[in-house]
Amino acid sequence: MSDGPDESSDCVVSEAPSGCRWVRAAGTLSRTARDTLVLLPEGGKDQTPLVVSGSAALLWELLADPITLSELAAELAAIYEVEASGIEVDLAPVLEGLHSAGAIERSP
Amino acid sequence: MNLATALPVAPEVPAATLLARRIAAYGLGGPDAHNAAGSLAGQPLGQGEWSVLLGIALRERMVGLLACAVADAALATTDDQAAEAHEAHVAALCGDLIRERELIRLVGVLRGSGLDHRVLKGAAVAHLDYPDPALRSFADVDLLVRAEEWDDAIQVLREAGWERQFAEPRPGFERRFVKGMVLRRPDDGGTELDLHRTLALGPFGLTVRLEELWADCEVLRLGGVEVQALPAEERFLHACFHAVLGDRPPRLVPLRDIAQMSLRGNLDLDRVIRHARSWRAEAVLLHAVELAWETLGLDPTAEMATRVRSLSPPSREIRALGAYLSPQRSYVGLCLSAVRVIRRPADKARYVAALAFPKRDFVSPRYRGHASRWRVAVRTLRAGHRLRARRPSTTPHGR
Numbered sequence: 001m002s003d004g005p006d007e008s009s010d011c012v013v014s015e016a017p018s019g020c021r022w023v024r025a026a027g028t029l030s031r032t033a034r035d036t037l038v039l040l041p042e043g044g045k046d047q048t049p050l051v052v053s054g055s056a057a058l059l060w061e062l063l064a065d066p067i068t069l070s071e072l073a074a075e076l077a078a079i080y081e082v083e084a085s086g087i088e089v090d091l092a093p094v095l096e097g098l099h100s101a102g103a104i105e106r107s108p
Numbered sequence: 109m110n111l112a113t114a115l116p117v118a119p120e121v122p123a124a125t126l127l128a129r130r131i132a133a134y135g136l137g138g139p140d141a142h143n144a145a146g147s148l149a150g151q152p153l154g155q156g157e158w159s160v161l162l163g164i165a166l167r168e169r170m171v172g173l174l175a176c177a178v179a180d181a182a183l184a185t186t187d188d189q190a191a192e193a194h195e196a197h198v199a200a201l202c203g204d205l206i207r208e209r210e211l212i213r214l215v216g217v218l219r220g221s222g223l224d225h226r227v228l229k230g231a232a233v234a235h236l237d238y239p240d241p242a243l244r245s246f247a248d249v250d251l252l253v254r255a256e257e258w259d260d261a262i263q264v265l266r267e268a269g270w271e272r273q274f275a276e277p278r279p280g281f282e283r284r285f286v287k288g289m290v291l292r293r294p295d296d297g298g299t300e301l302d303l304h305r306t307l308a309l310g311p312f313g314l315t316v317r318l319e320e321l322w323a324d325c326e327v328l329r330l331g332g333v334e335v336q337a338l339p340a341e342e343r344f345l346h347a348c349f350h351a352v353l354g355d356r357p358p359r360l361v362p363l364r365d366i367a368q369m370s371l372r373g374n375l376d377l378d379r380v381i382r383h384a385r386s387w388r389a390e391a392v393l394l395h396a397v398e399l400a401w402e403t404l405g406l407d408p409t410a411e412m413a414t415r416v417r418s419l420s421p422p423s424r425e426i427r428a429l430g431a432y433l434s435p436q437r438s439y440v441g442l443c444l445s446a447v448r449v450i451r452r453p454a455d456k457a458r459y460v461a462a463l464a465f466p467k468r469d470f471v472s473p474r475y476r477g478h479a480s481r482w483r484v485a486v487r488t489l490r491a492g493h494r495l496r497a498r499r500p501s502t503t504p505h506g507r
Contacts, residue, residue, distance in 0.1 A: 029205045030205075031242045032242060034194065038198060038202055040206065
């Protein structure tokens with residue numbers, strides 16, 4: 001279990017190796033309300049949960065097991081019937097935000 | 109003595125409360141409960157009625173069920189009302205996660221000092237009994253500790269920054285007699301810890317066989333940490349205690365918990381009834397199930413309802429239950445009625461003496477002055493006197 005962002009906390013998702021896999025951080029608490037995701041990562045100094053709207057609930061489901069950015073984009077593209085490349089561009093900052101909040105981590 | 113005739117009659121129920129009950133039953137099934145929210149409000153409510161309903165859902169901590177009924181279109185709403193329900197749900201979930209994080213820290217504090225724990229009520233029930241924990245919100249953290257470890261637990265929690273609301277009336281009183289203690293952290297006004305020694309205030313709390321609460325447990329994982337909860341049957345009986353012996357009028361959420369656990373089909377009913385007998389709480393079980401079934405409009409032929417309705421609680425239990433359900437119910441009254449179930453004469457004397465003549469730092473936050481304190485002392489001593497004069501066969505321990 002980590003105390004927040006791991007040793008790769010300076011890692012930028014968009015610059016991570018393409019094979020880099022992401023997964024929910026074990027200490028993150030979560031709930032979903034329709035498409036909205038509510039997260040409380042472990043070890044944050046303030047106790048303000050993170051509220052992520054859009055298709056975040058589905059994204060969180062997919063992050064239950066280690067997955068790369070490209071695989072995530074492909075899964076979501078198949079569900080929403082859009083181009084994976086477009087989704088990948090939108091997805092990178094979302095993963096970045098989740099990672100910097102300590103909600104997800106790089107899978108070893 | 110018959111339970112139906114011995115207990116107070118319920119007053120007439122306002123329309124908003126009726127709709128809230130339907131929402132509390134949402135998704136459970138049964139002739140009256142199944143998708144019933146829609147049948148009551150096929151058209152969006154007026155803004156006034158909607159505000160009342162949302163207020164009840166928030167107060168009753170069932171905004172998750174309301175949001176679910178709205179999302180399923182079982183309850184018709186305007187777009188604004190649907191957005192309001194969703195926002196209220198998200199806000200409730202934020203609070204739940206903050207309390208869950210605090211719970212994990214507290215379990216770590218207790219565990220670090222070698223103290224046992226069981227997570228009670230909201231956090232445990234949300235994860236173990238509901239299909240989605242987002243349906244069941246909770247307002248505080250409830251933890252059970254062993255009676256024999258009570259003083260150590262209080263000490264460890266105080267060192268961790270938690271402060272008790274009231275001092276102990278006399279040394280050793282709490283670990284022998286109390287239901288529990290509310291603790292808060294002054295540097296973090298948010299979360300409230302309800303530390304339990306037993307499951308209820310008053311006589312029914314003292315007849316719970318505490319060792320049975322520690323014989324087994326069910327484990328849940330929160331944020332990667334294993335925490336221990338009561339097993340399903342004990343959890344169910346605690347929901348019955350909470351529904352019937354807690355707030356007046358009874359809250360909808362514990363009634364939903366009772367229905368939720370009953371209809372999940374994983375309860376061993378023989379074990380539930382065995383525990384209820386052993387804890388001298390058959391009347392609580394019977395009244396709680398009847399109340400849940402009646403309030404939520406559940407299927408009267410369900411196995412739980414038929415099995416429990418066949419119980420015949422002893423009249424002394426029904427009398428004890430009457431003290432909780434009476435409109436004249438008071439904290440002091442319940443404490444006094446608990447004298448009857450304390451077994452050992454020495455403990456009885458300790459209990460009465462502690463309530464009649466508590467330490468000064470226990471008294472000052474509770475009573476306005478000497479006169480108020482003495483009134484309680486006189487009532488306590490009279491209650492003790494009446495009990496000594498009572499024939500042994502009329503006391504719960506007389507047989």
